[in-house]
Amino acid sequence: MVRAILIVMDSVGIGAMPDAAQYGDEGSNTLANISKQAGGLKIPNLERMGLGNAREIPFVSPQSNPAANYGFMAERSKGKDTITGHWEMTGIILDQAFPTFPSGFPNDFIRRFEERIGRLTLGNEVASGTEIMQRLGAEHVRTGQPIVYTSADSVFQIAAHEGVIPLSELMEICRIAREMLQGELRVARVIARPFLGEAGNYQRTTNRHDFAVDPPARTLLDRITEAGQKVLAVGKINDIFNGKGVSEHVSSRGNDDGISKTLEYLRRDDPGLIFTNLVDFDMVYGHRNNVRGYAEALEAFDARIPEITGILRQDDILFITADHGCDPTTASTDHSREYVPLLVYGPKLKQGVNLGQRACFADLGATIAEYLGVQWLENGTSFYTELKGENQHD
Template sequence: MTTQPKRLFIIVLDSFGIGAEPDAAEFGDGECHTLQTILHSKEFAAPHLAHMGLFNIEGVDVGMRVEHPKAAFARLQEKSRGKDTTTGHWEIAGIVSEQGMPLFPDGFPKECIDALEKALGRKVLCNKPYSGTQVIHDFGREHIETGALIVYTSADSVLQIAAHNSVLSEEQLYEACLKAREVMQGPWGVGRVIARPFVGTWPKYTRTSGRHDYSLVPPVDTMLDALSKAGFSTIGVGKIRDIFAGKGVGRHIPMDGNEDGMEKTIAVLDEDFTGLCFTNLVDFDMKYGHRRDIDGYAHAATVFDRQLGTFCERMKKDDILMITADHGCDPGAAGTDHTREYVPLLVYGEGIKAGVDLGTRPTFADVAATVAEMFGVELKTPGTSFWSKIKH
């Protein structure tokens, strides 16, 4: 294999944490260990991840280690002040956020709501942290009767706008979220503004698959920008385009859930390109972590592992695969919030030295630094490349 790979695939298992970071208490977390929690479920079986070295990672004192891991492996520590999707992905891509994105545990301040109502041309309802399914149950009828929009937040740095399709079409809701994104800057600069369309009649309202996220634009270039500017392909599967506000993402492939996302990523293996395919599998977090569904999370990991086997069989000799995560969301922890955890890193391919233990890396940004060195592109990042340690 040449020094430079032809194709790199990075798959983010959204919220797949592997144990509390030392500062977890500062983020409101006690003991948390997403992997340990799901490992005890009868629904969990992940032989491919195990053979790659998932349970050989430093500090992962659960599961069965294998004698000859097929991948290089590491534990990554988040250096940014956050435990959310945007912060985690930005750090993977090379940006360390010294300040966490703003949170609004008591709802948004009056000045913010006034500015939103002026921009949207409508009153807003709720303005509290809320479950996304419960908020449409509790405020849906008033929303439909008055036309006021349901605005709420969560433990994450988000502003969410829910609207029934009879009040705003999905396209109109997206336009409203773009206006809200312009308002939500500076001290109100949440990581994401999220459109939450729903349908049905009370009490059986249901959210549609038309969710759309509007992220802050990354303040500096990421590995995606560096690759794009150098002429390499950058493909985002799932939420990647939204997380980076489209910056540096050359092509977007939408997906409908984890299984579909993996199928779409497997299909990309049949394409001829040189560069990066970056995939986010959101179901772990959205459907199971936040809802504290241990068996659901474990089953999703099992399904992913099965698809991972297919993916690896179809990899070409100059392909490289990285599997990692962006934060934790322990389904066995109290509450519904993300958890401040280390995340795994597995690096696999014919051109990678199997069984290399990279220990604990001090920042997710080491991934970006490594990607930059792999492809010979320039990137300013606090991360440190480990490419020389793992390449054949």
């Protein structure tokens, strides 16, 4: 029985890619800029694993003998959103980015959408979710009109007070939107954004739900389950893949809960993949340009790494990476087109191997596929043989 554990630190980028200027992200470097502005990061475990060896990060020292193997990955797909990044890790390269709507969605679509749901809407603009919730929340409560908005990402977001539009109705409204957003309007995700509270103090609840599009082809997840192994998903992984190839999933209420639920899966005996997304880095801190909060979240994750490595079995392999950037030190509140870090640790693996710059995120998926002994798709090049220890299985 062998297992791979893949933890995605959502939005923890490690430097602008060469084409970042095309996305308005020149100079973005989520990890380095946070560390510089915060006066350093207290992340001794990630540091020991070799995070500072992967790329230069202020106040994060390279190690002479890193405990893990290290490198960084370039995104080959077009775009910089969550789905694109996760899909690429599992073998899908997108030649065309999902559509975005910097001026809001077409008026004729909004009218048809309102007719379908039986309610008028508010907003239809590019906005920060927390800002638009405070600005239009009271009018929403008074009128019962849901708030619709988007961002620089390919999303159609619908916010509603749980006391005004019950969760069941909000989810049905989102399902209708997902059904209608096709063709040129086919956004990557429709997102339910429920909230509670009073005017001036509205707070999102943890009942968010993403309605994604299906992956356009079979992914690593499908290959694993077809081989009779398990894919155990933590956090929004199930939403990102629309349930395709997922054996079992559990939601999480923040990073800490996501780590705890990952540990629960690790205590089981299922061969295959444990796939975790830690969304707070992105949703709570990156999009809100909260540098201090982001730094503290990185430090909190770092503090729990010994729990994760301590519970690993001899044949387990842990992969830590990210799906894009979201630099909170820039004026933008959107994702950033960045390289992502790559740390690989296993009790039987070699240590301190410099994996360098990987050509695409799919290299990670190809490596997991080879290790689990499942058929891989056409994209990606495995680096498993570079890491394999003398006692590691073929």
